[in-house]
Amino acid sequence: MSCLHSSGRGGGQKSESESKRTGAGPSHATPRNTDRGSNSAAALALKKAREAGLRVGNEGDTLTLEAAAAPPQDVLDLLVRHKADILALLRPAEDGWMAEDWQVFFDERAAVAEFDGGLPRAEAEARAFDCCAVEWLNRNPVRSPPSRCLNCGQAEHSHDPLLPFGTGSSGYAWLHSRCWPAWHEARKAEAIAALTAMGILEPRTSR
Numbered sequence: 001m002s003c004l005h006s007s008g009r010g011g012g013q014k015s016e017s018e019s020k021r022t023g024a025g026p027s028h029a030t031p032r033n034t035d036r037g038s039n040s041a042a043a044l045a046l047k048k049a050r051e052a053g054l055r056v057g058n059e060g061d062t063l064t065l066e067a068a069a070a071p072p073q074d075v076l077d078l079l080v081r082h083k084a085d086i087l088a089l090l091r092p093a094e095d096g097w098m099a100e101d102w103q104v105f106f107d108e109r110a111a112v113a114e115f116d117g118g119l120p121r122a123e124a125e126a127r128a129f130d131c132c133a134v135e136w137l138n139r140n141p142v143r144s145p146p147s148r149c150l151n152c153g154q155a156e157h158s159h160d161p162l163l164p165f166g167t168g169s170s171g172y173a174w175l176h177s178r179c180w181p182a183w184h185e186a187r188k189a190e191a192i193a194a195l196t197a198m199g200i201l202e203p204r205t206s207r
């Protein structure tokens with residue numbers, strides 16, 4: 001059986017989400033509208049929409065919805081409320097992938113781990129998330145000049161040379177070997193934050 005795509009919902013009608021009057025008005029924005037906060041609210045709204053069986057897309061500045069059945073009102077409200085941030089999420093990032101691409105990648109990895117690898121769902125999702133983090137790091141490589149350490153900012157010492165980390169195609173980041181673990185942890189945190197902002201949430205597992 002093919003489990004890669006859950007294409008169970010046959011030909012959903014396309015229905016424009018009417019951009020209700022509330023759609024455009026950032027005028028009443030709360031004072032503390034941090035980017036990250038509104039981003040993850042938008043990501044959560046997208047996630048809820050997907051869970052309700054909606055496909056959210058965009059044509060220019062209009063959100064489009066595909067659904068096999070009438071979408072729940074609370075989900076519609078969320079989409080309207082976070083419309084601007086959702087549109088931002090639907091635009092491809094610098095690495096060329098948008099939130100939808102990450103969701104597809106995650107779903108595929110989880111399905112492979114669950115059905116081909118025979119893992120329990122929770123573990124399969126944890127595995128899929130790790131794959132997303134690795135993929136994000138590969139798609140967002142960091143390069144630095146070989147003159148100083150990217151982590152501590154210091155030049156190389158005779159007893160502590162700078163080493164190149166990375167690949168020939170992505171370029172290299174130069175670090176002291178003792179600085180690499182901390183730098184790598186920070187990079188992983190960056191990947192997790194970026195994925196979270198796109199609605200790919202780190203599964204809570206008891207590892």
Ligand SMILES: [Zn+2]
Binds near residue numbers: 154175
């Ligand atoms: Zn260093």
